[in-house]
Amino acid sequence: MISYELIGITVLWLFLYGYLIVASIDFGAGFFAYYARLTKQDHLINRLISRYLSPVWEITNVFFVFFLVGIIGFFPDTAYYYGSSLLVPGSIAVILLAIRGSFYAFENYGSKESIVYLFLYGATGLLIPASLSVALTLSEGGFITEQSGVVSLAYLKLFTSPLSWSIVVLAIVSVLFISGSFLTFYASRAADQSALKLLRNYALFWSTPTIIAALTAFIYLSQHNERHFQNMMDLWWLLALSVGFFMLALWLLYSGRRYGLAFICVMLQFFCAFFAYGIGHYPYILDPFITIQEGATQESMGIALVIAFIGGLCLLIPSLVLVFKLFLFDADYVKGKK
Amino acid sequence: MEIDTVLWSRLVTGLTLTFHVIFATVGVSVPLMIAIAEFVGIRKKDPHYILMAKRWTRGFIISVAVGVVTGTAIAMQLALVWPNFMKLAGNVVALPLFMEVFAFFFEAIFLGIYLYTWDRFRNPYLHWLLTIPIVAGAGMSAFFITTVNGFMNQPGGFMLEAGHFAAVNPIAAMLNTATPSKVFHVLTSAYLTGAALLAGIAAYTMLRKGATAYYKKSLKLMMGAMLVFGLLTTIAGDVSAKFLAEHQPEKLAAAEWHFETESGADLIFLGWLNAEREVIGALHLPKALSFLAFGNFNAEVKGLNEFPPDEHPPLLVHYLFDFMVSIGFVLLAVSVLYFLFVLWKKRNEYNRWLLGAIAACAPLAFLGVELGWFYAEVGRQPWIIRGYMRVEEAATSSPNVMPLFFVFLLLYIVLGVLCAVVLRRLFRNNPAEAEYERYMQSRNEQQPEAGERT
Numbered sequence: 001m002i003s004y005e006l007i008g009i010t011v012l013w014l015f016l017y018g019y020l021i022v023a024s025i026d027f028g029a030g031f032f033a034y035y036a037r038l039t040k041q042d043h044l045i046n047r048l049i050s051r052y053l054s055p056v057w058e059i060t061n062v063f064f065v066f067f068l069v070g071i072i073g074f075f076p077d078t079a080y081y082y083g084s085s086l087l088v089p090g091s092i093a094v095i096l097l098a099i100r101g102s103f104y105a106f107e108n109y110g111s112k113e114s115i116v117y118l119f120l121y122g123a124t125g126l127l128i129p130a131s132l133s134v135a136l137t138l139s140e141g142g143f144i145t146e147q148s149g150v151v152s153l154a155y156l157k158l159f160t161s162p163l164s165w166s167i168v169v170l171a172i173v174s175v176l177f178i179s180g181s182f183l184t185f186y187a188s189r190a191a192d193q194s195a196l197k198l199l200r201n202y203a204l205f206w207s208t209p210t211i212i213a214a215l216t217a218f219i220y221l222s223q224h225n226e227r228h229f230q231n232m233m234d235l236w237w238l239l240a241l242s243v244g245f246f247m248l249a250l251w252l253l254y255s256g257r258r259y260g261l262a263f264i265c266v267m268l269q270f271f272c273a274f275f276a277y278g279i280g281h282y283p284y285i286l287d288p289f290i291t292i293q294e295g296a297t298q299e300s301m302g303i304a305l306v307i308a309f310i311g312g313l314c315l316l317i318p319s320l321v322l323v324f325k326l327f328l329f330d331a332d333y334v335k336g337k338k
Numbered sequence: 339m340e341i342d343t344v345l346w347s348r349l350v351t352g353l354t355l356t357f358h359v360i361f362a363t364v365g366v367s368v369p370l371m372i373a374i375a376e377f378v379g380i381r382k383k384d385p386h387y388i389l390m391a392k393r394w395t396r397g398f399i400i401s402v403a404v405g406v407v408t409g410t411a412i413a414m415q416l417a418l419v420w421p422n423f424m425k426l427a428g429n430v431v432a433l434p435l436f437m438e439v440f441a442f443f444f445e446a447i448f449l450g451i452y453l454y455t456w457d458r459f460r461n462p463y464l465h466w467l468l469t470i471p472i473v474a475g476a477g478m479s480a481f482f483i484t485t486v487n488g489f490m491n492q493p494g495g496f497m498l499e500a501g502h503f504a505a506v507n508p509i510a511a512m513l514n515t516a517t518p519s520k521v522f523h524v525l526t527s528a529y530l531t532g533a534a535l536l537a538g539i540a541a542y543t544m545l546r547k548g549a550t551a552y553y554k555k556s557l558k559l560m561m562g563a564m565l566v567f568g569l570l571t572t573i574a575g576d577v578s579a580k581f582l583a584e585h586q587p588e589k590l591a592a593a594e595w596h597f598e599t600e601s602g603a604d605l606i607f608l609g610w611l612n613a614e615r616e617v618i619g620a621l622h623l624p625k626a627l628s629f630l631a632f633g634n635f636n637a638e639v640k641g642l643n644e645f646p647p648d649e650h651p652p653l654l655v656h657y658l659f660d661f662m663v664s665i666g667f668v669l670l671a672v673s674v675l676y677f678l679f680v681l682w683k684k685r686n687e688y689n690r691w692l693l694g695a696i697a698a699c700a701p702l703a704f705l706g707v708e709l710g711w712f713y714a715e716v717g718r719q720p721w722i723i724r725g726y727m728r729v730e731e732a733a734t735s736s737p738n739v740m741p742l743f744f745v746f747l748l749l750y751i752v753l754g755v756l757c758a759v760v761l762r763r764l765f766r767n768n769p770a771e772a773e774y775e776r777y778m779q780s781r782n783e784q785q786p787e788a789g790e791r792t
Contacts, residue, residue, distance in 0.1 A: 058446035061406055065413050066439050072417055072424055073432025079424030083417035084734055090418045091742050095749055098407035102753055105403030106760045151421075297429045298506040304433050312440040319447040319471075326451060326458075 005296035008074035019063040027125035028179020034122025084151035133171040163220040170213040177206040185259040231280035242272035347733040361405035367532025373469035423732035433508040438482035445475025488516035523574040531703040533563035538700025568670035583631030587640040589717040593659035603627040658713040665706035
């Protein structure tokens with residue numbers, strides 16, 4: 001029998017992965033929409049983007065809150081350490097999310113198109129992943145100090161660390177790559193050739209920086225946290241799989257067919273890398289303050305959370321399937337006929 | 339006055355919640371009103387009501403956006419501003435928090451579907467069925483989050499061992515003694531506020547542009563809802579007062595400026611306190627407090643002096659309580675008056691004065707909700723978990739809280755103004771009658787086409 005805290009962290013990691021994918025699509029779409037406007041190609045893709053994003057923007061946000069509430073629930077110590085040290089970066093992320101979420105709805109259901117809004121939409125799409133990735137950097141240890149009960153963040157160290165910057169770059173370019181490959185797939189479903197061509201270029205363009213940034217972050221990680229690096233090296237086969245899926249996705253995108261499969265490959269690429277990173281982190285959640293075993297909540301609460309989680313999934317999965325059927329795989333809807 | 343980080347922490351949280359509660363109330367109540375309107379429309383085959391549901395949904399989605407982002411802000415602020423509280427209480431309240439997000443997830447999914455499938459089902463009831471998970475999800479998330487607040491007032495379901503919560507029973511913590519009365523009061527008053535909002539909009543439009551069939555129907559439907567939920571809210575308020583008298587006597591005593599324990603206690607309305615803490619200029623209702631608290635005019639009510647001075651809630655809560663209760667009765671009275679006018683043929687229910695009063699009910703209802711929450715929260719001071727953790731032990735030690743208050747204040751001002759501007763733009767140049775014309779026209783055009791589809 002697996003312990004409840006391991007189930008907990010696995011579930012949470014899955015949710016973070018889910019958020020990574022759906023939020024990347026959303027954030028990247030914002031940037032592409034803005035960039036297309038600047039290069040006067042917005043008429044090609046904007047309708048396509050809003051057609052997919054309108055029904056799902058709220059769901060994306062809930063994924064995030066879900067992870068947040070889940071990790072505090074399973075591991076209350078995270079609230080103490082991350083909460084105390086992340087007051088400023090966390091609040092910045094909240095404000096960016098607030099601007100993005102509300103402006104998105106205002107634009108879509110209310111106001112007229114404006115370049116200011118589009119700029120905010122595009123800029124927050126890149127700044128949010130950057131600000132959220134700070135939490136990942138902190139988990140590597142060395143940036144948080146605790147002195148006589150006061151937890152604080154070593155800002156100077158954080159801002160001068162090559163590791164933190166490489167993670168930020170990785171977050172941004174991955175967002176653009178994931179988003180580009182999804183929207184390529186979506187455009188091909190909609191049989192929208194001009195959008196397809198443009199988005200395929202975006203996806204191909206951002207693939208190279210993604211793999212370079214991943215390597216760079218990996219190298220800096222080896223210098224910063226030897227233990228984590230070694231653990232990941234032991235999982236070399238997962239990393240190799242990730243690179244394999246990346247090559248496959250790239251080949252499919254390049255040869256211009258089976259875009260659905262290409263996007264699945266991208267998802268698997270990030271899945272393997274993300275889990276190799278996560279498993280390598282074990283047993284720490286926040287090096288060296290929180291471990292999975294010691295930081296976990298009471299057993300009764302942990303079990304209750306796992307049960308609630310299973311019950312919740314029984315409701316959510318059919319509903320999500322319904323959403324996908326109605327908006328993603330309904331060819332008529334995608335093409336704009338409904 | 340020197341403001342320390344604890345007070346700044348309280349201000350940041352208070353600010354976010356004050357702003358959020360407006361949109362949360364709309365988020366809980368308006369789906370029910372939409373569901374009612376669509377059901378009546380399908381039932382009566384009256385397109386006016388369908389249009390009503392459509393227009394309300396369109397406005398609703400804008401407020402949902404603000405509700406979602408401020409809700410996310412609270413989820414994060416709980417950990418960011420109150421790290422010690424979450425570390426301790428997270429062990430006990432994680433379950434309802436988690437389930438709240440589930441309920442919200444559920445609502446979000448179906449709201450998205452509802453919004454984009456108006457004309458996709460042949461059977462109109464199928465589309466209406468989508469409102470059920472939305473209404474249920476909204477109600478459930480209100481339920482779960484209110485249990486967390488209930489826990490902070492009436493902690494239970496754990497043992498305290500060396501400063502840590504042990505032997506946690508999550509269900510017992512969720513179903514604490516405060517939960518039933520709180521949930522009842524929160525839901526009924528939210529539905530009352532939603533009804534008052536929509537009735538107020540109808541009344542306001544009729545005042546400005548004259549009564550039309552659409553607005554007459556809308557007003558009548560919502561006044562009915564206001565009457566029903568007004569009555570239920572009155573009952574809920576009474577249940578809550580009796581709960582306080584039994585379980586949190588210091589909160590009720592502070593609200594009533596009831597210092598000495600006595601039998602047959604008076605209910606005090608308004609007034610002020612002099613330096614010796616004597617009540618001046620207040621309206622005394624003899625023995626009414628005993629009746630309110632225990633249903634018996636001669637029951638003994640505990641006074642505030644029975645409690646140690648450092649556990650007294652601020653005495654200001656008296657006014658919050660009085661105004662909240664007054665607003666509740668005003669809303670009820672206006673809805674009763676409206677139906678008296680409807681029944682009494684000689685009177686015109688579209689009388690300008692009455693319409694004006696109904697229009698005023700909308701902001702009043704929101705004010706009532708705010709005052710009620712202020713009373714509930716400020717009345718719990720100095721505790722964050724009553725009896726276990728004081729507010730100053732829970733706050734963050736970071737000095738950066740102060741600038742954040744102003745940043746968030748600015749954010750909420752921008753969001754609030756933009757929300758109002760967008761809502762205005764949505765409806766101002768698109769009156770219901772014009773939309774009704776277009777709607778009927780497009781329906782007639784679609785009719786043959788709809789028959790072809792299989």
